[in-house]
Amino acid sequence: xxxxxxxxxxxxxxxxxxxxxxxxxxxxxxxxxxxxxxxxxxxxxxxxxxxxxxxxxxxxxxxxxxxxxxxxxxxxxxxxxxxxxxxxxxxxxxxxxxxxxxxxxxxxxxxxxxxxxxxxxxxxxxxxxxxxxxxxxxxxxxxxxxxxxxxxxxxxxxxxxxxxxxxxxxxxxxxxxxxxxxxxxxxxxxxxxxxxxxxxxxxxxxxxxxxxxxxxxxxxxxxxxxxxxxxxxxxxxxxxxxxxxxxxxxxxxxxxxxxxxxxxxxxxxxxxxxxxxxxxxxxxxxxxxxxxxxxxxxxxxxxxxxxxxxxxxxxxxxxxxxxxxxxxxxxxxxxxxxxxxxxxxxxxxxxxxxxxxxxxx
Amino acid sequence: xxxxxxxxxxxxxxxxxxxxxxxxxxxxxxxxxxxxxxxxxxxxxxxxxxxxxxxxxxxxxxxxxxxxxxxxxxxxxxxxxxxxxxxxxxxxxxxxxxxxxxxxxxxxxxxxxxxxxxxxxxxxxxxxxxxxxxxxxxxxxxxxxxxxxxxxxxxxxxxxxxxxxxxxxxxxxxxxxxxxxxxxxxxxxxxxxxxxxxxxxxxxxxxxxxxxxxxxxxxxxxxxxxxxxxxxxxxxxxxxxxxxxxxxxxxxxxxxxxxxxxxxxxxxxxxxxxxxxxxxxxxxxxxx
Numbered sequence: 001x002x003x004x005x006x007x008x009x010x011x012x013x014x015x016x017x018x019x020x021x022x023x024x025x026x027x028x029x030x031x032x033x034x035x036x037x038x039x040x041x042x043x044x045x046x047x048x049x050x051x052x053x054x055x056x057x058x059x060x061x062x063x064x065x066x067x068x069x070x071x072x073x074x075x076x077x078x079x080x081x082x083x084x085x086x087x088x089x090x091x092x093x094x095x096x097x098x099x100x101x102x103x104x105x106x107x108x109x110x111x112x113x114x115x116x117x118x119x120x121x122x123x124x125x126x127x128x129x130x131x132x133x134x135x136x137x138x139x140x141x142x143x144x145x146x147x148x149x150x151x152x153x154x155x156x157x158x159x160x161x162x163x164x165x166x167x168x169x170x171x172x173x174x175x176x177x178x179x180x181x182x183x184x185x186x187x188x189x190x191x192x193x194x195x196x197x198x199x200x201x202x203x204x205x206x207x208x209x210x211x212x213x214x215x216x217x218x219x220x221x222x223x224x225x226x227x228x229x230x231x232x233x234x235x236x237x238x239x240x241x242x243x244x245x246x247x248x249x250x251x252x253x254x255x256x257x258x259x260x261x262x263x264x265x266x267x268x269x270x271x272x273x274x275x276x277x278x279x280x281x282x283x284x285x286x287x288x289x290x291x292x293x294x295x296x297x298x299x300x301x302x303x304x305x306x307x308x309x310x311x312x313x314x315x316x317x318x319x320x321x322x323x324x325x326x327x328x329x330x331x332x333x334x335x336x337x338x339x340x341x342x343x344x345x346x347x348x349x350x351x352x353x354x355x356x357x358x359x360x361x
Numbered sequence: 362x363x364x365x366x367x368x369x370x371x372x373x374x375x376x377x378x379x380x381x382x383x384x385x386x387x388x389x390x391x392x393x394x395x396x397x398x399x400x401x402x403x404x405x406x407x408x409x410x411x412x413x414x415x416x417x418x419x420x421x422x423x424x425x426x427x428x429x430x431x432x433x434x435x436x437x438x439x440x441x442x443x444x445x446x447x448x449x450x451x452x453x454x455x456x457x458x459x460x461x462x463x464x465x466x467x468x469x470x471x472x473x474x475x476x477x478x479x480x481x482x483x484x485x486x487x488x489x490x491x492x493x494x495x496x497x498x499x500x501x502x503x504x505x506x507x508x509x510x511x512x513x514x515x516x517x518x519x520x521x522x523x524x525x526x527x528x529x530x531x532x533x534x535x536x537x538x539x540x541x542x543x544x545x546x547x548x549x550x551x552x553x554x555x556x557x558x559x560x561x562x563x564x565x566x567x568x569x570x571x572x573x574x575x576x577x578x579x580x581x582x583x584x585x586x587x588x589x590x591x592x593x594x595x596x597x598x599x600x601x602x603x604x605x606x607x608x609x610x611x612x613x614x615x616x617x618x619x620x621x622x623x624x625x626x627x628x629x630x631x632x633x634x635x636x637x638x639x640x641x642x643x644x645x646x647x648x649x
Binding site for chain 1: 365371394395396397398399400401403404405406408428429430433434435436437438439442465466467484495496497522523524526528529530545546547548549567569570593594595608609610611625
């Protein structure tokens with residue numbers, strides 16, 4: 001049979017998408033999952049999609065999780081692609097995590113402190129036993145503590161900083177970098193690094209943070225404080241000249257207190273690593289704080305030897321949408337380049353054989 | 362398309378990209394950083410080329426999109442549909458009818474004209490990245506035109522294999538100044554870039570770089586006097602149209618070593634066949 005050139009890319013794409021649609025819905029005898037159910041009952045998945053999608057909207061994130069069949073990187077991609085089309089009305093003032101309505105706050109460096117240790121809705125200390133009761137419907141439980149009753153909680157690092165034991169956190173007046181609008185440039189200032197980490201892949205940061213604990217760029221971290229809760233977002237419209245509250249965010253914040261640095265002129269003091277993530281995700285916040293501190297190696301006069309300390313390496317590889325696109329693009333056709341490689345190898349082998357034959361004569 | 366600007370990107374973003382393009386044209390072969398946007402298609406699948414195309418496309422343009430030289434490869438179909446939907450522009454598969462051609466991995470066989478623009482999708486704009494991964498370092502090397510590293514790599518190839526082993530994404534020197542990645546086109550296509558009448562634009566979305574070759578610019582594939590540049594192609598004529606001067610794909614026809622070599626540029630091949638050219642396999646087909 002004679003060869004007929006492959007056609008039908010358009011039809012194939014349409015068919016594939018129809019198939020995907022059917023597969024997403026699953027067995028029609030099973031009720032369809034509602035976006036509100038995802039937002040309410042798969043909150044950690046929604047939080048991760050919002051954090052790495054850089055878009056704080058539970059309903060949209062839940063929709064993305066549904067549309068992506070629970071594939072969170074795909075959900076993040078959907079959110080990012082939507083976010084990029086949105087107009088910008090204003091930049092908010094920095095959020096104030098010291099006045100957070102705290103739901104969880106733990107410090108590993110003091111036994112007790114003002115405001116106390118508050119475990120909050122954590123998986124810590126649960127025994128990881130499958131709860132077969134969840135196979136059926138469960139009855140709601142009411143926690144003994146209401147978050148609204150919790151006292152004000154000063155931030156632990158501020159307590160240390162008041163005594164001069166922790167390096168000061170200096171703000172500057174510069175407009176922060178926005179990596180979604182401008183390309184990454186080096187040397188990357190800390191705001192650009194923190195933004196990249198906040199948007200970065202949780203698994204990548206977890207692995208890098210872990211590597212610092214195993215000797216690849218260690219910084220002797222202590223979890224100074226981890227807090228999670230609601231903070232107010234304020235903007236200052238130029239026509240008003242004062243701050244107005246436009247809504248609330250749930251964020252997780254981690255401040256790592258790391259080994260000290262000092263000099264002849266500056267007495268020894270602890271250094272900081274900082275992590276801040278949308279939603280409830282302290283694994284990511286802690287990893288981020290470790291990697292932030294590791295990337296400060298050069299600034300703090302430490303040797304840059306480990307992957308987590310290499311700012312270029314970390315920032316160019318932390319974004320899972322960039323990474324997944326480029327890794328997965330390998331499935332696109334590459335036959336033109338492969339063909340030139342084939343001809344190249346055949347040509348080199350022929351030259352080799354000719355040489356061998358000549359030598360044998 | 363309802364809810365979106367013409368060609369998807371907002372006008373501010375297009376203006377930013379056009380400024381980058383102007384700078385790129387002014388400094389041939391130099392990589393210009395730009396505020397690459399997140400697109401609704403994945404990184405590595407043509408987001409740079411799509412942003413460049415979106416920024417230069419006008420309502421009266423006719424767009425052609427190819428991948429591997431073919432108009433009907435799935436990703437080419439997907440990108441062509443994207444612009445048909447978001448810009449409503451006319452699309453074509455005929456090279457000579459297109460005003461803008463977006464491509465991945467090939468340059469059409471037909472010589473492009475000075476009223477056409479070719480937009481390349483670029484996965485990795487930095488020609489030195491396999492030799493030096495740090496962009497801080499490569500930026501310095503470009504600044505100083507310090508390309509010794511690449512020449513050493515080519516020399517080592519010759520020492521090891523008796524010839525330069527790069528068969529695609531073969532580095533070029535643009536306007537005698539900047540070392541540039543031609544994107545992963547087969548080295549067969551490199552000579553077409555030299556003194557091309559059409560404007561050549563390159564977009565790398567994930568790496569956030571734009572670069573360009575203005576019309577009629579010198580583009581030289583790196584080589585040595587005693588090892589001149591050689592384009593690589595299969596030593597066969599096209600099985601369908603009999604062309605001997607076009608780049609060929611190799612199609613596996615059975616599991617007994619059967620092979621068919623056909624033009625990778627599907628429009629070129631179709632046009633030749635329409636004009637009566639017939640290859641060996643085409644004859645067989647006609648006989649059946």
